[in-house]
Amino acid sequence: MLERLAMLALIAVPGTALAQSAQCSPPAQVARPDLEGPSANEPKRILPIGSYTLALSWSPQYCSTAKGGRSAIQCGGRNGRFGFTLHGLWPDGFGKEWPQYCRAADLVPRQVIRQNLCATPSVQLIQHEWAKHGTCMTSKPELYFNLSRALYQSIRYPDMGALARTKNVTVGQFAQAFARANQGLRPDMLRVTTTRGNWLSEVWLCMDRAMEFARCPAHQGGAAVASYVRIQPGPNIPNPRRHATQTMPREAPVPARKPGLILDLDPNVQTLGNSNP
Numbered sequence: 001m002l003e004r005l006a007m008l009a010l011i012a013v014p015g016t017a018l019a020q021s022a023q024c025s026p027p028a029q030v031a032r033p034d035l036e037g038p039s040a041n042e043p044k045r046i047l048p049i050g051s052y053t054l055a056l057s058w059s060p061q062y063c064s065t066a067k068g069g070r071s072a073i074q075c076g077g078r079n080g081r082f083g084f085t086l087h088g089l090w091p092d093g094f095g096k097e098w099p100q101y102c103r104a105a106d107l108v109p110r111q112v113i114r115q116n117l118c119a120t121p122s123v124q125l126i127q128h129e130w131a132k133h134g135t136c137m138t139s140k141p142e143l144y145f146n147l148s149r150a151l152y153q154s155i156r157y158p159d160m161g162a163l164a165r166t167k168n169v170t171v172g173q174f175a176q177a178f179a180r181a182n183q184g185l186r187p188d189m190l191r192v193t194t195t196r197g198n199w200l201s202e203v204w205l206c207m208d209r210a211m212e213f214a215r216c217p218a219h220q221g222g223a224a225v226a227s228y229v230r231i232q233p234g235p236n237i238p239n240p241r242r243h244a245t246q247t248m249p250r251e252a253p254v255p256a257r258k259p260g261l262i263l264d265l266d267p268n269v270q271t272l273g274n275s276n277p
Contacts, residue, residue, distance in 0.1 A: 021080055021081065021082045021083060021085075021118060021235075022080075022081040022082075022083070022235035022236065023080055023081050023235075024079065024080035024081075024082070024117075024118035024121070025078075025079050025080060026073075026079060026114050026117040026118065027073065027079055027117075030110045030113050030114050030117070030123060031123050032107070032110075032123075033107060033108065033113070033123045033124045033126070033127035034124065034127070035105070035106075035107060035127070035131075036105065036127060036128050036131040036132070037101060037104065037105065037131060038100075038101040042100065042101065042132070043100075043101070044100070044101040044102065045097065045098070045099055045100050045101065045102075046099055046102050046136070047093045047094075047097060047098065047099040048093065048094065048099075049091040049092070049093070049099060049136070049137070049209060050092055050093050050094035050095075050209065051091075051092045051206065051207060051208055051209060051214065051217075052089060052090065052091055052092060052206075052207040052208075052209070052211055053089075053090040053092055053204050053205065053206060053207070053220075054086075054089055054090075054148075054151050054152070054155075054204070054205040054207060055086075055087035055088050055089075055090060055202055055203075055204050055205075056084045056085070056086060056087060056152070056155065056202060056203045056204075056205070057084065057085050057086075057087045057201070057202050058083070058084060058200045058201060058202065058203075058231070058232065058234070059074060059075075059082035059083060059084065059085045059121075059234065060082075060083070060232040060233060060234040060235075061195065061199050061200055061201055061231075061232040062074070062075070062085075062201075063075035064199075064232050065195075071122070073117060073121045073122060073123070074121035074122055079117075079121065080118065080121060081234075081235040082121060082234075082235070083157070083160060083234045083235060084155070084157060084203070085119065085120060085121060086116075086119040086120045086148060086149065086152040087120070087125070087129075087202060088120070088125075088129035088133055088148065089129075089133065089134075089137075089144070089147065089148040089151060090133050091133060091136050091137055095219075096219050099136040100132050100133065100136065101131060101132055101135065101136075102135045102136035103135045103139070104135075105127075105130055105131035105134075105135050107127065108126055108127050108130050108141045108145075109141070109142075112126075112141055112142050112145055113126050113127075115142075115145070115149075116145050116148075116149060119148075119149050119152050119153075126145070129148075130144060130145070134148075151211070155182060155205070156181040156182055157178065157181055158174075158177035158178055158180070158181050160231065160234055161233065161234070161236065163177065163231050164231040164232070164233045164234070165233075168228060169228065169229055169231070170225065170226060170227065170228055170229065171192045171194075171222075171223045171224060171225050171226070171227050171228070171229050172187065172225035172226065174192060174200070174229050174231075175187035175190055175192055175225065178190060178203060182213075184212070184213050185205070185213045186213070186215075187225075188215050188216060189205065189206050189213045189214060189215055189216060190203055190204060190205050190206065190216065191203070191204040191206070191216055191220050191221060191222030191223075192204075192222050192223050192229060193221070193222055193223060194223045194227075194229055194230075197230065198223075198227060198228050198229055198230050199229075199230050199231070199232055200229050200230065200231045200232070204216070204220065204222065206220065
């Protein structure tokens with residue numbers, strides 16, 4: 001049983017663009033989220049953790065169709081302009097099912113919500129991710145979100161503006177560009193999801209139990225690598241080290257990794273053994 005999980009947090013090199021938000025300013029007052037829990041369609045499911053998925057959403061696409069007040073922080077323009085946002089860190093199982101809603105979830109403290117709004121600019125989504133996924137990893141929401149945010153901030157991105165302007169980009173080409181921007185990541189270690197019309201929706205990064213990039217399982221899904229992907233233009237996030245070519249963009253140099261964050265796992269939530277169940 002592992003009670004501590006040592007993480008590899010990426011240390012940014014000066015001049016390297018995060019490409020996550022062009023500007024972010026959380027609101028003065030943080031709304032109170034609604035409690036969430038298991039339901040008939042989304043039951044409580046306690047299973048051993050076999051791997052993890054880091055899910056990233058392309059905010060310009062989400063905001064092009066989002067409606068209602070719940071998307072005001074992300075899409076209203078007053079609190080920020082976002083590129084890739086953090087959907088969540090998801091524990092996966094050893095097969096097609098995954099653990100979820102492992103324990104009753106109280107409201108995420110407002111201070112924790114505020115700390116994470118520039119990564120996940122939705123109060124209710126933060127509550128949802130804690131209830132559905134975080135409770136299967138730890139009993140403390142701040143630990144779950146600190147880990148999620150550290151992983152999110154470690155990711156680097158290709159030149160999304162150049163990709164958005166490039167015609168006939170396939171999912172496979174996009175995956176290659178994304179992988180080249182991140183040390184240790186291969187195209188088969190990520191999945192790209194699209195909406196109707198082949199618009200880029202999300203990127204799912206597959207990781208093993210040590211939270212190192214790993215080959216995605218066949219059942220992970222995602223768009224076919226030969227299909228085309230269209231990219232909704234996003235905010236301009238300058239990076240002096242990145243230059244676009246006439247075809248596919250070139251990526252910035254990748255910083256080196258070094259030991260960083262430590263997550264105190266709650267052994268009463270999940271047992272992480274060295275062998276499959």
